[in-house]
Every structure is written in C-alpha cells, then in structure tokens.
Amino acid sequence: MxxxxxxxxxxxxxxxxxxxPRTPLGLVTPDMLExxxxxxxxxxxxxxxxxxxxxxxxxxxKPEVVDKVWxxxxxxxxxxxxxxxxYVQACPGNTLCKLGLRDSLGLGGKLENLFVGMDLPAKAKxxxxxxxxxxxxxxxxxxxxxxxxxxxxxVFGGNAGRKPRIGDVIAEGLSSEEVVDLAKRCFxxxxxxxxxxxxxxxxxxxxxxxKFKKAVL
Numbered sequence: 001m002x003x004x005x006x007x008x009x010x011x012x013x014x015x016x017x018x019x020x021p022r023t024p025l026g027l028v029t030p031d032m033l034e035x036x037x038x039x040x041x042x043x044x045x046x047x048x049x050x051x052x053x054x055x056x057x058x059x060x061x062k063p064e065v066v067d068k069v070w071x072x073x074x075x076x077x078x079x080x081x082x083x084x085x086x087y088v089q090a091c092p093g094n095t096l097c098k099l100g101l102r103d104s105l106g107l108g109g110k111l112e113n114l115f116v117g118m119d120l121p122a123k124a125k126x127x128x129x130x131x132x133x134x135x136x137x138x139x140x141x142x143x144x145x146x147x148x149x150x151x152x153x154x155v156f157g158g159n160a161g162r163k164p165r166i167g168d169v170i171a172e173g174l175s176s177e178e179v180v181d182l183a184k185r186c187f188x189x190x191x192x193x194x195x196x197x198x199x200x201x202x203x204x205x206x207x208x209x210x211k212f213k214k215a216v217l
Contacts, residue, residue: 005066007077011059017066018059022078024112025090025105026054032075039072053078053087053125079117083197085124085187088112089137093130093147100130102147107176108136111143111183118187121194121203126183127158139167142200143186145179148172152179156186156212159201167201168209171217185216 004010008017021036036056040048047059055078061069070077079086088111091097093104108128115126127134127141131148137160138144144155144167151173158167171182189212194203204212 003063005063007070008061008063008066009081015062016060017063018057019061019066019069020051020055020057020078020080021073021075022116023055023075024116025088025108027105028056035073035075039069042072043069045069054089055087081123083122084120085115085118085126087116088126088128089141090128091130091135093128097130099133100147101149102130102152103176104128104130104136104147107145107152107179110176110180114180115183115187118191120187120191122197122199124187124190124200140164141167143183145174151175154179154182157200157204157209159199161199161201163201165201165205168204170209170213182216189215 005017008019011018040058043061043065045058045061049057049059051057088108090104090108092100093102094100095103095105111126124142127136127138127144129136129138129146132146134146138146138155140158140160144158145152153169154171154174155167156170159165190200190203
C-alpha cells in the first residue's frame, strides 16, 4: 500500500496497523513503560504484545493515528519487515545472571548500534548469550555468539522459521572486539553474495559453510 503509515505493519483485518518501538536488547525503563501505557490509553490501542524478539508491539490502531502515536512515544522504529538486520536479542549475561560467563548485554549493545537497520538480501536477526545455555537463542539466529570461559563462540546461518536450521560454529575463543569484527565480515560477505530474500540459512546451504568460513576468517 502506497499510503501505509510510516513504521506500521498492516494486520489481518487489512484495516488496522501494528508498530514496534525499538527497545534494544529488550531493556526498558520505567519512563518508557509509562509512556507506552499512556499512549495506549490515549489512543485506545487494544493490544500490547511482548514479542519473541524482546520488543513491545502496539497492535490494532487505525492508520490515521499512527503518526500521532509515534510522535507521542518519542521512540525509534524497531525494524520488523524490511530486508535488514531487525534486532539483537541478548540474555542478561554476567551482568546479572549467576550462570553468565560473558557480558552479553555489552556485546549485544555494540552489535545493536552497528547493525540494526543494515541493508541485507533478507531479514536477519542476532542472538547473544552469556553462556552455553544459549538463552539468547544464538544457534537459531542468522548471527549468534555465546560465551565460554575461553571467550566467545560465533555461530552463523541459524534460522527458527518454517524451515529451521541450527547455525554453524565458525569461530571460538574470541574477544568481544573480535566478534564485532567478524560480524562485519560475515554480513558484508552475505550482503555481496546473497540472493534477494535468501535468508542466511538458505545462503549457507547453497554455498557451503567451508566456502563461507574461508571468505570471512
């Protein structure tokens, strides 16, 4: 639809829209929650949904109020449908969790700032976990990393969609800086060689993980 409101997703009824404010790593403040609640009451938004991506979706609004809702929220749009990096999800890591071995929130924040919104052949998602329990679903994300005592293990090509795929381990024992650098190389190679709407899982199946590793490592 050419007149689709900015940052909005058409719903099943083809009349109402949803929006997804950007909440990096699922971290929110009392002020943010109060603002969202106030906007939902003001515009009588019928559904507020916490998504699997650690975000908050506001669902069921008429198109004529979408711009006003964004203005009142004062929050950035969380990409949800474009051919780009949509989000970074992260567990609490060693900042909060007794099992955490690595700072997943710190690494996730760096990746969020660098890559969310980056144009790619298809949508992509990042999952960062502070230990091998993988609460950040690192193996099921296009790019993932999980912590061990020896450093970060990096995974690429995971997917939890209708045709799921466990991602391949491509590197181990990395520092946070090395993970960020490797993520740049992975996404740049995928951007240059992936087909339009070809998720990383299908991309790796097509070219082979050894060819990919040779190109990015």
